[in-house]
Amino acid sequence: MNFGPVIDGLPVLLQGLAVTLVLTVSTLLFGLLIAVPLAVARWSGPKWLSSLIWCFTFCVRGTPLLVQLFLVYYGSGQFRDELEAIGLWWFFREPWNCALLTFTLSTAAYTTEVLRGALMAVSNSQLEAGFAYGFTGLQKLRFIVLPQAFAYALPTYSNDIIFHLQATSFASLITIEDLAGVASVMANKTYLHYEFYLTAAAMYLVVVYSVLFALKRIEKSLRRFLYPG
Amino acid sequence: MLDGYGPMLFKGLTATLGVAVGAYCIALVLGVLGATAKLEGGRVTKGVAEAYTFVIRGVPELILLLLVFFAIPTLIQSIVRSISPEFVNFRLELEPFTSAVVALGFIYGASATEVFRGAIQAIPLGQLEAARAYGMYGRVLVVQVALPQLLRFALSGLSNLWLIVLKATALASVIQVVELMRVANLAAGATNKPFTFFLAAACIYLAISAVSLVCIKFIEVYSFRGTEQGAK
Numbered sequence: 001m002n003f004g005p006v007i008d009g010l011p012v013l014l015q016g017l018a019v020t021l022v023l024t025v026s027t028l029l030f031g032l033l034i035a036v037p038l039a040v041a042r043w044s045g046p047k048w049l050s051s052l053i054w055c056f057t058f059c060v061r062g063t064p065l066l067v068q069l070f071l072v073y074y075g076s077g078q079f080r081d082e083l084e085a086i087g088l089w090w091f092f093r094e095p096w097n098c099a100l101l102t103f104t105l106s107t108a109a110y111t112t113e114v115l116r117g118a119l120m121a122v123s124n125s126q127l128e129a130g131f132a133y134g135f136t137g138l139q140k141l142r143f144i145v146l147p148q149a150f151a152y153a154l155p156t157y158s159n160d161i162i163f164h165l166q167a168t169s170f171a172s173l174i175t176i177e178d179l180a181g182v183a184s185v186m187a188n189k190t191y192l193h194y195e196f197y198l199t200a201a202a203m204y205l206v207v208v209y210s211v212l213f214a215l216k217r218i219e220k221s222l223r224r225f226l227y228p229g
Numbered sequence: 230m231l232d233g234y235g236p237m238l239f240k241g242l243t244a245t246l247g248v249a250v251g252a253y254c255i256a257l258v259l260g261v262l263g264a265t266a267k268l269e270g271g272r273v274t275k276g277v278a279e280a281y282t283f284v285i286r287g288v289p290e291l292i293l294l295l296l297v298f299f300a301i302p303t304l305i306q307s308i309v310r311s312i313s314p315e316f317v318n319f320r321l322e323l324e325p326f327t328s329a330v331v332a333l334g335f336i337y338g339a340s341a342t343e344v345f346r347g348a349i350q351a352i353p354l355g356q357l358e359a360a361r362a363y364g365m366y367g368r369v370l371v372v373q374v375a376l377p378q379l380l381r382f383a384l385s386g387l388s389n390l391w392l393i394v395l396k397a398t399a400l401a402s403v404i405q406v407v408e409l410m411r412v413a414n415l416a417a418g419a420t421n422k423p424f425t426f427f428l429a430a431a432c433i434y435l436a437i438s439a440v441s442l443v444c445i446k447f448i449e450v451y452s453f454r455g456t457e458q459g460a461k
Binding site for chain 1: 414
């Protein structure tokens with residue numbers, strides 16, 4: 001074992017870690033923004049809309065993320081002329097945008113189904129109470145249903161967050177220098193495969209368990225909100 | 230439409246299924262061992278099982294796969310070389326298919342451990358006590374009372390795991406296993422039609438997932454027959 005070059009490479013590895021975190025947080029946020037309306041539509045929208053959204057989530061959840069990523073990044077090259085004609089080529093040319101798009105859609109699909117399950121778990125009498133207080137549909141959603149659904153969904157969503165954080169390592173396969181990408185570049189450069197991969201693994205481990213710890217704290221405080229007394 | 234790459238994609242599909250089934254079987258075996266170790270093991274076996282699931286949960290599959298594929302041969306190589314000067318030219322290279330199966334099986338064995346542990350804990354104690362009261366013991370008790378219930382409790386977790394392992398096999402392309410994803414990649418490079426081939430691969434994965442879901446539904450209906458849930 002020769003960890004000298006790893007210590008020299010630590011600043012670059014940390015930069016890679018920052019890229020991983022930015023990619024994770026931004027795609028999770030965008031994904032959540034898309035998932036909330038989709039889940040509500042799937043929960044209480046018309047049948048055709050619900051089926052349409054189910055098709056989307058089924059396609060995303062039934063195929064490997066790696067295939068989706070390559071389909072967007074390499075696949076868009078096949079339509080370069082068409083994309084240039086409608087002025088979208090600049091977007092698909094950049095690996096960063098492709099990763100952002102693919103990961104956002106992926107986490108949106110998973111989150112939609114998680115949230116839908118949670119929305120169905122909110123009891124009907126809550127809605128009736130809202131109706132009795134004269135709440136409009138949107139008010140019921142905003143003040144009664146969604147807060148409870150988020151609390152119900154959190155344990156499953158925590159797992160999805162961890163899964164998603166780890167899945168961002170696929171970005172390294174389309175030349176993005178996230179933590180996994182930096183580690184593999186350095187490993188190939190120095191031939192110190194296990195030193196660099198072990199270091200990257202340790203860094204992922206620390207991040208994953210810090211995030212899990214924080215999520216557990218939030219879950220605990222939400223449990224007090226869901227089951228008072 | 231596929232420029233004559235249809236047969237190759239089919240070959241890739243069989244390799245994908247091979248990796249998936251192989252890895253899934255290894256994961257199941259490790260899962261049973263891990264769950265037993267966690268629940269019944271002594272201090273050491275329990276600690277090993279806990280450390281195993283702890284580490285696997287915290288590290289991305291991609292890194293674990295690369296660690297197994299690149300790092301473990303290098304590690305063994307350097308250990309062997311350091312033993313004696315005779316072995317200076319010792320070289321070890323893992324065959325990609327085998328290492329993909331072993332690595333993925335090892336990774337998802339951690340999830341299987343948690344599934345089995347939950348299922349074992351879900352068996353009502355009264356069932357086992359009743360079986361003992363009827364004079365059942367050892368193998369009879371396990372096979373006739375514990376196992377059917379355990380499998381029922383584990384079913385949804387195990388079906389999920391199958392779908393996850395199936396999708397994870399795409400990662401094997403990273404270590405040059407010629408499965409569906411790798412074939413699509415090669416065909417995309419040769420014909421300059423990446424969208425066509427990755428879309429074809431995606432459709433095939435989707436089809437396997439859909440068929441799996443239908444089979445899972447049948448197994449669920451079968452295994453929940455005669456229970457309260459099955460009546461719904």
